[in-house]
Amino acid sequence: MIQIRHALITDLNSILQIVNREIIYGTAFWMTKVRTYDEQLVWFENHEKEGFPIFVAVNEQQKILGFATYGHFRAYDGYKHTVEHSVYLIPEAQGQGLGKKLMKHLVNYASQNNVHVMVAAITANNQASIRLHEWFGFKHAGILPQTGIKFEKWLDLLFMYKIIN
Template sequence: MSALLSLAPTTLSSDYQIRFANLHDLEQILAIYNAEILNGTANWNDQAVSFVDYRQRFLTLQEQQFPMIVVEDLKLKKIAGYAYYASFRNISGYRQTIEHSVFIDQNYARKGMGKALMQQLVHLAKQQQMHIMVAAIDSENMGSIVLHEQLGFVQTGYMPQVGQKKGTWRDLVWMQLQLSN
């Protein structure tokens, strides 16, 4: 993937590096993802995901030429967060529309890493000539909604009670960013 796409300069401190994810990162990536599943509401899965299943997701992204990137704490040699995008819908008419995901280890929350990863995703999506980037956000995740607004995303929909997490109905906010004319 890195041979085809290039990352943009970042404003993160020199203690951190954004780079393309590789198979060696998957255990740490999966730990971040499963922590969100078990403790948060950004992801509405009910059960932790296995390494085998997440490895397949990673390989599918690579096969489809979609990037997964990580922000690495260089001092601790630890993945602090990760992000990727994939097809919005598996229908040919949506081929230039993507949906993204960003997950940050809670020990690194509110340090600008989500924003830096989002900026990289936008940069990469433009290189791949994508047209629209979509975000599906839990309506109570105001930090994510505000971040997306700061990056130029606009709310395009609100769907009450379309999902559940821990037995509670959740509302979904749809946001999107136009990447090209």
């Protein structure tokens, strides 16, 4: 049985592995330099300090299968009720409904914690992520063409949003 819980500092190596795998092989995370443990620790500590959640999905053996989080959309006061979120899974856990479980948990948490709008910034050809967001009622807000580059290819950025309350 899959359990979703708040991430612990002891989960950081597993989260780092998921992040670095996406940096090395994927286009969902537009970084090209792998993160160090210390960099990921700063990210974790900043989320805790700001009161932003980090949830992990674990199996019966407590293996981390994915994580979901949100943080500032923009760091100005006027955006304080808007967050940008992320959901990442290990490859073996993809296509099994785990993304929906993590997203449901994240949206429910946001609705209880003064979030008005959730924003997704998605690589425009990531059909799995787009379908996941549409399933949760996220609306398309527009595409910024050729906004980023990875693997020597220009990438388009799709924004989607959901008004929570």
